[in-house]
Amino acid sequence: SGIVTILARALREETLSPGEIGALLAAGPRDRPALFAAADEMRRRHVGDDVHLRGIIEFSNYCRNNCLYCGLRRENRRVKRYRMEPVEITDAARQAVNMGFKTIVLQSGEDPYYNGDVLARIVSEIKELDAAVTLSVGDRRREEYELWRRAGADRYLLKHETADPELFARLRPGTTLSQRLKRLYWLRELGYQVGSGNMVGLPGQTTEILAADLLLLKELDVEMAGIGPFIPHPETPLGKCPPGDWQLSLKVLAVARLLLPKAHLPATTALGTVHPRGREMGLKCGANVVMPDATPLQYRAHYQIYPGKAGLEADTRRILAELHKMIHSLGRRVAADYGHTPKWENII
Numbered sequence: 407s408g409i410v411t412i413l414a415r416a417l418r419e420e421t422l423s424p425g426e427i428g429a430l431l432a433a434g435p436r437d438r439p440a441l442f443a444a445a446d447e448m449r450r451r452h453v454g455d456d457v458h459l460r461g462i463i464e465f466s467n468y469c470r471n472n473c474l475y476c477g478l479r480r481e482n483r484r485v486k487r488y489r490m491e492p493v494e495i496t497d498a499a500r501q502a503v504n505m506g507f508k509t510i511v512l513q514s515g516e517d518p519y520y521n522g523d524v525l526a527r528i529v530s531e532i533k534e535l536d537a538a539v540t541l542s543v544g545d546r547r548r549e550e551y552e553l554w555r556r557a558g559a560d561r562y563l564l565k566h567e568t569a570d571p572e573l574f575a576r577l578r579p580g581t582t583l584s585q586r587l588k589r590l591y592w593l594r595e596l597g598y599q600v601g602s603g604n605m606v607g608l609p610g611q612t613t614e615i616l617a618a619d620l621l622l623l624k625e626l627d628v629e630m631a632g633i634g635p636f637i638p639h640p641e642t643p644l645g646k647c648p649p650g651d652w653q654l655s656l657k658v659l660a661v662a663r664l665l666l667p668k669a670h671l672p673a674t675t676a677l678g679t680v681h682p683r684g685r686e687m688g689l690k691c692g693a694n695v696v697m698p699d700a701t702p703l704q705y706r707a708h709y710q711i712y713p714g715k716a717g718l719e720a721d722t723r724r725i726l727a728e729l730h731k732m733i734h735s736l737g738r739r740v741a742a743d744y745g746h747t748p749k750w751e752n753i754i
C-alpha cells in the first residue's frame with residue numbers, strides 16, 4: 407500500500423511531504439505495526455538502545471497563565487498552591503543525583519517569584535552536583551534565559567503545544583504562537599539544547615494541524631520533543647472534552663522519530679496516564695527518554711496539570727526500580743551518560 411512506500415522512503419531518510427506525513431498519521435490498524443516498526447528501527451539506528459532517565463522536580467505550581475487545558479491555570483481556585491524553597495529544590499536534586507539521575511529537570515508554572523537571580527543560583531548549585539540541568543519554566547525575558555545559560559543550564563523545554571496559531575491563541579489566552587516561536591529561537595541562539603513538543607487530541611485539532619506540529623519540530627530541528635495526549639482536567643473549561651487517543655499519540659510519536667532521527671523523544675507521563683502500558687509502548691514506537699517524577703512526595707499530588715498522573719504514590723526509588731526492570735524487559739538499557747544531544751557526537 408501507500409504506507410509501505412512512504413515508510414521505505416522514510417527509512418532511506420528521504421524528505422517526506424506534508425501529504426505523506428498526513429498519510430502516516432492516518433494509518434489504520436493494519437498499517438500501524440509497520441509504522442511503529444520503522445520508528446523503532448530509526449530509533450535504534452540513530453540513538454541506540456540507551457534509555458535516558460531525567461529526574462523532574464516540579465518546584466512550584468503557581469502560574470500566572472490561564473491555559474484552557476491545564477489544571478494549574480490561575481483561575482483554578484481548587485489547587486493547593488506551593489512553592490519549594492531554593493534549599494528544598496537543591497536538596498531534592500541532590501537526592502535525585504544520588505539515585506543515579508544524570509539530568510535534573512526543573513519545572514514549574516510561570517511563577518515570577520523565582521526571579522532570574524534566584525533560579526540562576528539554584529542552577530549553578532545543581533551543576534556542582536555533576537548533573538545536566540534542563541529548565542522548563544515557560545515564557546521569560548531573554549536576559550533571564552541568558553543568565554541561566556551562563557549559570558550552567560544545558561537545556562530548555564518550551565513546548566509549542568499546537569502549531570495552529572488560532573488554536574494556540576484560543577487555548578493560551580493572552581499569548582501567541584509567534585511569541586512562543588521567537589523564544590524558541592532565542593533559546594537556540596543562547597546555545598541551549600532546545601526541546602519543544604505538542605499535545606495530541608486537543609479539541610479543534612485536525613490531522614493537518616498535527617502534521618504542522620511535526621513539520622514545525624523538524625523546522626526548529628529540536629534536540630528534544632515531548633509529545634503526549636491531551637487529558638481533560640475537570641476544573642478547567644475543557645473538562646468535558648474527550649481525552650487524546652493513545653494510538654494516535656503513538657503514531658505522532660513514531661512519525662516524529664522518522665522526521666527527527668537524532669532527537670530525544672520521551673515516552674511521556676501523559677501517555678502513561680491514558681494507558682497503563684503507555685510509556686512502554688512509547689519506548690517501542692520511537693521514544694528513548696523517560697522522565698520520572700522526583701518531586702518530594704508531599705508536593706507531588708498538588709502538581710495536577712491533568713488528573714490521574716502516573717506515579718503519585720510510590721517513592722522515586724520504587725518507581726526507578728520498576729522502570730529499570732521494564733527497560734531491561736524491552737532489551738534496552740539505562741543510559742549511564744548525561745544524555746546530551748547525539749547531534750554533537752561527531753563534532754570535535
Ligand code: 5AD
Nearest residue numbers: 475476565635636637638676711712
Ligand atoms: N493534558 C495533557 N498535557 C497537558 N499539559 C498541560 N495540560 C495538559 C493536559 N490537560 C502539558 C503541556 C505542558 C506540559 C507541562 O504539560 O504540554 O507543556
Ligand code: SF4
Nearest residue numbers: 469471473476479515
Ligand atoms: Fe501555566 Fe503551563 Fe499550565 Fe499554561 S500549561 S497554565 S503556562 S502551568
